[in-house]
Amino acid sequence: MGISKHTTDKVKDRMDIEEVISDYVPLKRKGQNLWACCPFHGEKTPSFSVSPAKQIYKCFGCGKAGDPIQFVMDIEGLGFQEAVRHLAGKYGIEVEEEEAQTPEQEQAQSERESLLIALGFARDFFVKNLETAEGRSIGLSYFKERGFGPEIIQKFDLGYALDGWDNLLNAAKKAGFQEDILLKAGLILEKDGDPSRRYDRFRNRVTFTIHNISGKPIAFGARILTKDKNQPKYINSPETPVYHKSDVLYGMFQAKKSIREKDNCFLVEGYTDVISMHLSGIENVVASSGTSLTEGQIKLIKRFTDQVTVLYDGDAAGIKASLRGIDLLLEGGLIVKAVVFPDGEDPDSYSRKVGSQAFQDYLAANAKDFIGFKINLYRDEYERDPIRKAEVIREVVQSIAKIPDPIIRSVYSKEAASLLDIEEGIIYAEVNKILLKVQRDYHRKSEEVAQQEAAVEDLLSVEQEGFSVSEALQIQERELIRLLLNYGLKELDGESLNLCQYLLAETEDLTIHHPLYAKILDLFRQNLVNGQVVDSDYFLTLGDVEIRNEVIDLITPRREASVHWTDKFQIFIPKEEDDLTLTSYKSILRHKRKFVLKMMDEALQKIKNAHSEQYTDEQITELQEIYMGLKQVHIQIDRELGIVIG
Structure with a gap:
């Protein structure tokens, strides 16, 4: 089914670019336009301009531009019709459908929308598999052992991939889906580049649906339940036109409302950690799905809150290896706290062990700001070795220097000096050295850009050396x-x-x-x-x-x-x-x-x-x-x- 032109026109008449974009980024008025740091690329100085009078946006950094529909398409990763549906829902406009289309016509609308339709079909297929004999005995029993009841299964679209080479492939073909779309969606694989040897990617595993910010299925993670050393514990969808792993956080669709309300985002590692915390009454939680944190994921969090609490398993070596993520969060302008669970525990195991209320109490009592957390992590090392203490001081200073807010930087500098038993002046001096170097580099680049722009503007009146007559x-x-x-x-x-x-x-x-x-x-x-x-x-x-x-x-x-x-x-x-x-x-x-x-x-x-x-x-x-x-x-x-x- 397609959206009627009448509905599209009503959405265009009703939509307001300031209302649409302010749902994602805070806008500040400067002159006739509104400005913000661009949500599509990392920047510290706002170059993203919104014109309420003209109903358009333009980023002078990355070049993204368009109207409210284009913005929703870009930010949500949607096709045109899906973006119109999204805005129709926002403004309470009833969506009128055109006459029913054949499966072939629907597939031909666009590759992007076809991929989303195919992924939605796969989600439904995996969920329904839990009702089969095999699904009940293997998939559903695993979820029950974890304490995942029907409500949480439905909330997260949990499912099961049957044991067989082509169960999904055959069901999708029977429903009218083309094999090439299934291949591009990452749902099937092709052996040795032979189109006649295609088979299901996910087999004999429980499935975790990965949604985009609007709730559309865009990928899957799947866990094997047998102890087969030749098989990885988890397999995940590959990168596709609708799924870019570095820009997605598992559970964000279910968490975004709670994150806004609580003004805090808990960051964990895996799928089951997210689900278990929901069972404990904590919904403002997302997972990086076992990968290193990326700038895209940090920008996604910052769209909903400026505060993040990172939850670490009780493994000191693993924590130290992942500390770069905290620096990225700080550099992204977030206020960071951290919680460490007892040895051998993670959010999933600990929440099931102590119960909901005790788990919430533990998080509240053990959340520490990143300075205290980082210093305590290395305390045993630097108390035995003065040289190691100097190295820790430098590492802490490097982290503080990444904070864009000068007031917060100053507060953390003072706290670090107290915890490390060192003069405040030394911390301030070292932080300022780093900031001075960053500023010099920034101004040098800015001057180069300004000189280029000035040369271009001067060409409106006189020729500049280095430009041809044709360029002028x-x-x-x-x-x-x-x-x-x-x-x-x-x-x-x-x-x-x-x-x-x-x-x-x-x-x-x-x-x-x-x-x-x-x-x-x-x-x-x-x-x-x-x-x-x-x-x-x-x-x-x-x-x-x-x-x-x-x-x-x-x-x-x-x-x-x-x-x-x-x-x-x-x-x-x-x-x-x-x-x-x-x-x-x-x-x-x-x-x-x-x-x-x-x-x-x-x-x-x-x-x-x-x-x-x-x-x-x-x-x-x-x-x-x-x-x-x-x-x-x-x-x-x-x-x-x-x-x-x-």
Whole structure:
């Protein structure tokens, strides 16, 4: 079934980009736009801009851009229709389905949606297997031993993969699924690259469904119950277009509401740890599924809370090996605490051993901030060895320096000095050394970027060494399109036409060399011929993704002057829209200047190659006259623009 156009239109009319994005990241207003650290890539300085007026977002760091539907598609890993369903649910809009489609048509909608449908089918298949004789005797009995009742089994979509080579494969084919989709979803394997030798990936194992943030099945983990040394204890789905392990945390779908309410996220290692804690009444818990913590997973936690409590098994060697995860959490701006269970215990075993209330009491009583936790972990070592103490101090300082908040950094520095019995000044000095080096590196990179941007902006008026004439012309073409998109409907002072009509008339005889800008300009002309003057909204509704992304980039300002200049200090900063007649006139002159420069360059190259091309004296004289004529036009434009040539 597909979503009707009527439903999609209702969602587009109702959705508000500020409401949608603020569900995932905190937004702060700066000028007319809202800003945040981008949820799609790691950064410390906000470069993610949201325009409520234009209903678009744009990240100047990674380039992600779009409308609210595109944002949900990107952040949730959904297809277009699934994103529309998600927003319809958010705004209480009833979803109208189009006429029923055949399985073949559904599969053809898109590969991404087909993968999600196939994974949903596999989830249902594994869950239903618990009702079979084999599933009851093996899978269900294992869950019962763990204390997992029907409610928790349903909550986490626990299931069982039957013992056999092709149970899922045959059931899925019978239901109309193509084998290639099952292969791409990681549900089946292919031996020696032979399509005729395909078989189930998961066999004779209990299954744990891995969901995306919206609750859609995207992968599976499976545990073997027999003691077979030739088989790994766990096998997991491979990376697929809908499953990127480094961006997923097991149990986040079930935990996100509780994490927001409790303003804390418990981080454990395995599937059963998560489920056992739910049984103990603790729902704000997720698992890294036995892998090292990644930046993507940290960003996922930070969407719901700034506080995380890491739960460690009672194994000192294992804890020390995983301490890098704490540093990553600190660097991600999270407040970190840690709890260590008694030797030989993990969250699953300990919660079943002591019961729900005692387990909750233990967590509350033993949660320590990361400084105390890290120092206590090495206490026995450094008390016997002064050199080891110096190494521990350096390790602690390295961790403190990763904290972005200066106040929290200061508090931890003081605590570390007290616990390590060392002067505060030494801790502060060492932390500042690290921060100074980081800042120097950052400023050096920022200066390089700023110099590149400045060089590009200067090309709007004069050529810069290192840029070709063609590159300079392309930049001016971009500026022309930017003005059309932002101010095309504005009327020019003292003129009976708007900016769009003026610019299109003045550039009628000029060739636009950049193919994308030429395409956009041609759409402007086509609409004007039909009596319509379009603006950026027209291009944002087109199905052309390349045009839409370029338009978003052109209409989203990278920086704005603070309102305090005017409101507080009465300093009025001129804006380009204050005098669009002059702005558009100078833009046309600059564009023509670059165009003339390109023609001069072409003429000069022909003159230089006159001997090799065997031009006659008359042809050479004609080229020289063309060049000098263009030079005179160039000089006249320079005078009009106020450009002084030495």
